[in-house]
Amino acid sequence: MKYIVLLLLIIITSCTSESNIIEIENTPENIYFPPINSDIWETISAEELNWNTTNINQLYNYLETTNTKGFITLYNGKIVIEKYFNNHSASKAWYWASAGKTITSTLVGIAEEQNYININDKVSKHIGTGWTKTLLEKENLITCKHLLTMTSGLDDSLGDSVEPTNLIYKTDAGSRWAYHNVYKKLQDVIASATNTTFENYFNxxxxxxxxxxxxxxxxxxFNLYLSNTRSMARFGLLAMNNGVWDSNEIVNTTYFNNSTNTSQTINKAYGYLWWLNGKESFYLPQSQQVYSGKLIPNAPDEMYAALGKNDQKIYVVPSKKLVIIRMGENANSSNLALSSFDNELWKKINDILN
Known part of the structure; x- marks a missing residue:
């Protein structure tokens, strides 16, 4: 009897150990987060990841000849590629342009989580009436969510000024998608609701x-954000982890997931100031034409991106654990967000990943 009991204990122990080993082996690799207030950032080599390193120099040549300043690729938070071109360096700052819209989107989510605002609030609730030059009944249709989704209904053909005289009614809010600088009013909403400056709240x-x-x-x-390339990469890493930095939730994950999914029925490739790949159609700035197909055909369908004037880029691909940053001057010709550079760059990236 003692032998039977001993045998059973051995079998149970063996199975338990094997189960634990399997569990450990299947545990996903933790995302690496660089320490706060430090230049330390762990790296991992392209060779360790079995990437096609023979094509990396082709990528570098392409980046340099297309006026790139800084380029970073993160895998699961660790730096794989960090390269600077055209008299730029790791310590130099460059502007985010409209890629910085995603900062505003993130701060709206934080302010909502802290009960300062609700994205369905009328904009006038926080900054007063008369912020547009239109009938009050039409102005009061415009919510914070309409500014987040570029569906304010205001005329986008009058330039970038957000003074009331330049914010003219075109159609009812929610019925038309148009890329418009009026999103900047969200920064005023945040400042008013939190009783501080937008910059202080951001800091x-x-x-x-x-x-x-x-x-x-x-x-x-414009209110432009300037930073080094690594700071843009930090923000991209936060985005890859759904608004959570290490174990600290910076922005509500439900809000963040909503911001990186289709936000309205008109432009399916747009979230809350984020661009979305893999949708069946998309609009572009300063156009009411509907384009069929994916935003960036060579990029993964699940990718979401912050796209700024003259090719400032944050690409985020969670399933591949990738964050890719590009800062610089315009690659080919001046543009507001998307350009042919995006698709060609992703061809070069795929040549390394595959």
Missing amino acids: NQLKNKIGMTGTWVSTGN
Whole structure:
């Protein structure tokens, strides 16, 4: 009897150990987050990842000849590629342009989680009436969500000024998608609702919590964020992990998931100031033409992106554990967001990944 009991214990122990081993082997690799307020950032080589390293120099040549300043590729948070071109360096700052819209989107989510605002609030609830030059009944149709989704209904053909005289009614909010600088009013909403400046709120709720550097600079009608390339990569890493930095939830994950999925029925390739790949159709800035097919055919369908003027890029591909950053001057010709450069760059990236 003692032998039977002993045998059973051995079998149970063996099965338990085997089960534990299997569980450990199947545990996903933890995402790496670089420490706050430090230049330390762990790396992993392309060789370790079995990438096609023979094509990396072709990528570098393409980046350099297309006016790139900084380029970073992260795999699961670790730096695989970090390269600077055209008299740029790791310490130099460059502008995000409209890629910085995604910062505003993120701060809206944070402010909503802290009960300062609701994205379905009328914009006028926070910044007062008369912020447009249209009938009050039409102005009051415009919510924060309409600004997040580029469906304000305001005329986008009048330039970038967000002064009331330039914000003219075109159609009812929610019925038309048009890329418009009026999204900037969300920064005023945040400042008013939180009783601080937009920059202070950004510093305290986002920048300092994930170790970004940089500053906001007002230039005419725009409030541009300038930072080094690694700070853009930190934000991209936050985005890859659905708004969570390490174990600290920076922005509500449900809100963030909503922001990186189709936000309205008109432009299916647009979330809350994020561009979405893999949809059946898309619109482009300054156009009401519907384009069939994916935004960037060579990129993974699940990718979401922050796209800024003159080819400032944050590409995020969660299933591949990739964050890819490009900063620089316009690659081919001046553009507001998407350009032919995106698709050609992804061809070069695929030549390395595959």
